[in-house]
Amino acid sequence: MPHPHPIELLRFNTCGSVDDGKSTLIGRLLYDSKNLMEDQIEALERSADITGGGQINLANLTDGLRAEREQGITIDVAYRYFATPRRKFIVADTPGHVQYTRNMVTGASTANLSIVLVDARQGVIEQSRRHTYLAALLGIPHIVIAVNKMDLVGWSEERFLEIRDEFEKFLPRLDTLRDVKFIPMSALNGDNVVDPSKHTPWYQGPALLGHLETVHIASDWNMSAFRFPVQWVNRPNNPTDQNLHDFRGLSGQIAGGLVRKGQPVIVLPSGLRSSIKEIWTHQSAVEEAFCPQSVTLCLEHDVDVSRGDMIVGFENLPGMGSDLQARVCWMHQRPLQPGKKYFLKHSTQTVQAVITSLESRINISTFEPEPHPPELTINDIGVIRIKTAKPLVFDGYNTNRLTGSFILIEQGTNATVAAGMLTAPGAAVKLDDNDFAI
Amino acid sequence: MNSYHLDHLQYLETEAIHVMREVAAEFERPVLLFSGGKDSICLLRLAEKAFLPSDLPMPFLNIETGHEFPELLEFRDRRAAQLGAKLLVRTVDDAIAKGLAMPKPGVVSRNQLQTPALLGAIEEFHFDCCIGGARRDEEKARAKERFFSFRDGFGQWDPKNQRPEIWNLYNARVNQGENMRVFPLSNWTEMDVWEYIKREQLEVPNIYFSHTRDCFRRGGQWTPLPPDHTDTTKPDPYAGARPKPNEPIKKLVVRVRTIADMISTGMIESPAESVDDIIAEIAAARVTERGTRADDRASEAAMEDRKKAGYF
Ligand SMILES: Nc1nc2c(ncn2[C@@H]2O[C@H](COP(=O)(O)OP(=O)(O)O)[C@@H](O)[C@H]2O)c(=O)[nH]1
Numbered sequence: 001m002p003h004p005h006p007i008e009l010l011r012f013n014t015c016g017s018v019d020d021g022k023s024t025l026i027g028r029l030l031y032d033s034k035n036l037m038e039d040q041i042e043a044l045e046r047s048a049d050i051t052g053g054g055q056i057n058l059a060n061l062t063d064g065l066r067a068e069r070e071q072g073i074t075i076d077v078a079y080r081y082f083a084t085p086r087r088k089f090i091v092a093d094t095p096g097h098v099q100y101t102r103n104m105v106t107g108a109s110t111a112n113l114s115i116v117l118v119d120a121r122q123g124v125i126e127q128s129r130r131h132t133y134l135a136a137l138l139g140i141p142h143i144v145i146a147v148n149k150m151d152l153v154g155w156s157e158e159r160f161l162e163i164r165d166e167f168e169k170f171l172p173r174l175d176t177l178r179d180v181k182f183i184p185m186s187a188l189n190g191d192n193v194v195d196p197s198k199h200t201p202w203y204q205g206p207a208l209l210g211h212l213e214t215v216h217i218a219s220d221w222n223m224s225a226f227r228f229p230v231q232w233v234n235r236p237n238n239p240t241d242q243n244l245h246d247f248r249g250l251s252g253q254i255a256g257g258l259v260r261k262g263q264p265v266i267v268l269p270s271g272l273r274s275s276i277k278e279i280w281t282h283q284s285a286v287e288e289a290f291c292p293q294s295v296t297l298c299l300e301h302d303v304d305v306s307r308g309d310m311i312v313g314f315e316n317l318p319g320m321g322s323d324l325q326a327r328v329c330w331m332h333q334r335p336l337q338p339g340k341k342y343f344l345k346h347s348t349q350t351v352q353a354v355i356t357s358l359e360s361r362i363n364i365s366t367f368e369p370e371p372h373p374p375e376l377t378i379n380d381i382g383v384i385r386i387k388t389a390k391p392l393v394f395d396g397y398n399t400n401r402l403t404g405s406f407i408l409i410e411q412g413t414n415a416t417v418a419a420g421m422l423t424a425p426g427a428a429v430k431l432d433d434n435d436f437a438i
Numbered sequence: 439m440n441s442y443h444l445d446h447l448q449y450l451e452t453e454a455i456h457v458m459r460e461v462a463a464e465f466e467r468p469v470l471l472f473s474g475g476k477d478s479i480c481l482l483r484l485a486e487k488a489f490l491p492s493d494l495p496m497p498f499l500n501i502e503t504g505h506e507f508p509e510l511l512e513f514r515d516r517r518a519a520q521l522g523a524k525l526l527v528r529t530v531d532d533a534i535a536k537g538l539a540m541p542k543p544g545v546v547s548r549n550q551l552q553t554p555a556l557l558g559a560i561e562e563f564h565f566d567c568c569i570g571g572a573r574r575d576e577e578k579a580r581a582k583e584r585f586f587s588f589r590d591g592f593g594q595w596d597p598k599n600q601r602p603e604i605w606n607l608y609n610a611r612v613n614q615g616e617n618m619r620v621f622p623l624s625n626w627t628e629m630d631v632w633e634y635i636k637r638e639q640l641e642v643p644n645i646y647f648s649h650t651r652d653c654f655r656r657g658g659q660w661t662p663l664p665p666d667h668t669d670t671t672k673p674d675p676y677a678g679a680r681p682k683p684n685e686p687i688k689k690l691v692v693r694v695r696t697i698a699d700m701i702s703t704g705m706i707e708s709p710a711e712s713v714d715d716i717i718a719e720i721a722a723a724r725v726t727e728r729g730t731r732a733d734d735r736a737s738e739a740a741m742e743d744r745k746k747a748g749y750f
Binding site: 006007008009076077078079080081083087088090102103105106109110218223231232234235236237238244247249251252253258281282290292293294307331343345346347348401402405406407409414415416419 | 450451463574602603
């Protein structure tokens with residue numbers, strides 16, 4: 001057995017400006033943790049032959065995309081996979097520059113952790129502020145500020161602390177950031193990447209990989225309020241099998257909290273009440289299930305439930321409404337225009353929506369809102385108000401990434417044009433005392 | 439608190455099941471591409487988990503090149519029958535007969551011809567979504583592939599203009615004539631696939647395990663000897679793919695690592711007899727200590743990787 005212990009999965013993305021050493025860093029992580037694939041090794045050999053002397057350039061490992069850049073092809077998100085005996089890793093590699101915001105939002109949306117690279121010689125530049133802002137906007141639970149190229153500043157602790165201070169001046173304004181770690185390193189030489197550096201005796205923390213292997217991610221999912229967007233109604237429709245004849249399961253992925261057999265629940269938006277009769281995973285009923293498991297629930301009463309409904313517990317009720325405020329990242333060449341209709345996909349439901357107003361565009365270098373811009377263009381972040389044809393059952397994005405997020409889809413072309421993060425509801429949904437299960 | 443936590447396979451599983459159910463909910467006529475290979479075997483288990491006790495809400499489709507390993511076809515048919523699924527088979531021969539596919543003169547392999555055959559089947563059955571078992575770790579181009587990969591009216595993928603995929607919110611909308619390829623195993627690695635096969639105790643075709651087979655060397659790999667040409671009323675389907683006099687046949691202990699058809703699959707020399715052996719073999723192939731460890735159970739695949747790693 002290669003893996004005696006359960007192995008967790010950590011998803012991270014890397015952000016940095018051109019030449020901060022992002023490709024070198026990913027190459028170094030893959031190389032030093034012995035995760036090279038054949039084709040990557042071949043690519044390295046080839047480039048080593050070209051540059052002569054067999055000197056290997058680690059940046060080439062991840063630079064399938066650099067070639068694309070040279071050919072003028074749109075830069076996109078690529079995913080890479082590696083493993084250590086303790087964890088598996090999925091890296092979202094977003095080398096875009098022009099389209100950086102859009103790609104970073106895509107790559108970071110599923111990340112537990114973001115690595116923000118800084119060139120130690122340059123310190124905090126505008127890009128560093130942007131990347132950190134975006135990581136905070138997306139609610140990424142863990143951030144690593146990788147102060148790279150420490151070899152070029154003589155491994156100076158003073159320089160490292162200076163950069164940390166610069167960050168700490170603006171970090172308090174990004175109040176969603178909970179866990180920020182600073183690591184001095186040299187991606188080129190491998191210092192503090194996989195192996196601790198001999199050059200930084202003044203640094204007591206872990207090397208990057210050690211941190212990635214141990215950072216506590218068990219509570220990255222919202223475990224405090226049960227949310228179950230109904231995804232698919234499971235009706236076997238089998239007239240001959242007595243057990244299956246009446247089976248009516250509600251399948252979906254738990255988007256928050258836990259659910260137990262016997263627990264009272266409410267179906268929203270209808271407000272119908274019932275309780276959990278059975279929780280099915282594959283071929284077996286279980287006593288409880290938790291986020292983000294995919295399960296099938298059976299309710300005690302035969303209430304009307306369909307895809308797009310949300311089943312919730314009685315504690316920590318969500319918001320419900322059709323007039324919503326959200327921050328959006330605009331992702332399409334055609335700009336956002338107030339008054340235009342889109343499809344909005346939120347959890348498992350798609351509804352028509354109209355943007356009623358564009359309240360502000362956020363300057364992501366100063367973090368300041370600029371009120372009432374005429375439009376949002378690609379890579380802009382803005383605050384909008386939106387009206388949906390049917391009420392959404394939702395949480396604020398900062399409370400729950402799964403029930404607080406949506407995408408906008410352009411009608412006709414079906415292009416995905418925006419990623420949206422909902423503002424927390426003003427009040428939780430009011431339950432009417434008359435809402436009982438039939 | 440810690441017990442409310444998924445390990446990596448459980449996470450990949452819940453993600454894939456979510457994707458499968460989105461397909462069932464969002465598309466009218468989905469189909470699952472089932473070849474009998476290891477990736478699609480995982481897909482089938484995920485489909486069972488996503489939809490049981492209901493019947494699977496989609497048929498299976500396989501495009502045959504006509505050069506299949508008989509073991510694979512037998513396995514494919516048996517698994518589909520066990521699940522009570524409807525298995526549709528379309529062949530490259532049909533596609534050629536209908537003028538959908540044009541063989542290139544002198545090219546024996548029919549890999550390329552599978553694409554027009556697939557597009558023909560999509561049109562014939564009006565499928566709006568095909569679930570496939572591709573993984574992003576397979577090759578560079580795949581690393582950028584989406585879970586929901588949009589194809590235009592000509593079945594084309596436009597990598598420059600993909601829909602961004604954010605959170606777990608998949609945009610499944612297609613217009614008439616367009617369709618979607620969906621890859622629930624996008625985030626799985628080869629190792630994950632085998633670990634899942636082990637955990638779920640899934641049966642795989644026996645050609646994945648080491649066996650003795652007649653092979654000959656061509657194109658830098660061990661090619662399996664095709665079956666004899668018995669029905670002489672028809673032309674030999676393996677004409678051009680049989681060993682030439684200067685390609686001696688050798689009896690080897692081999693297995694397949696990935697399966698295409700008998701013409702395109704390279705057999706690797708390997709003693710791996712069980713799923714555990716295969717997992718150990720992959721582990722060795724990937725994380726070998728720069729060729730310093732002489733592992734006498736090493737397979738050819740491990741050796742190759744190791745040789746390359748030896749450069750460092
Ligand atoms: N001295 C030094 N050079 C580095 C370090 N990391 C990266 N570089 C160099 O910086 C240049 C840009 O690195 P690259 O990884 O391509 O940056 P990217 O554009 O962020 O992917 C390359 O010449 C690297 O060799 C480091 O830690 N120290």
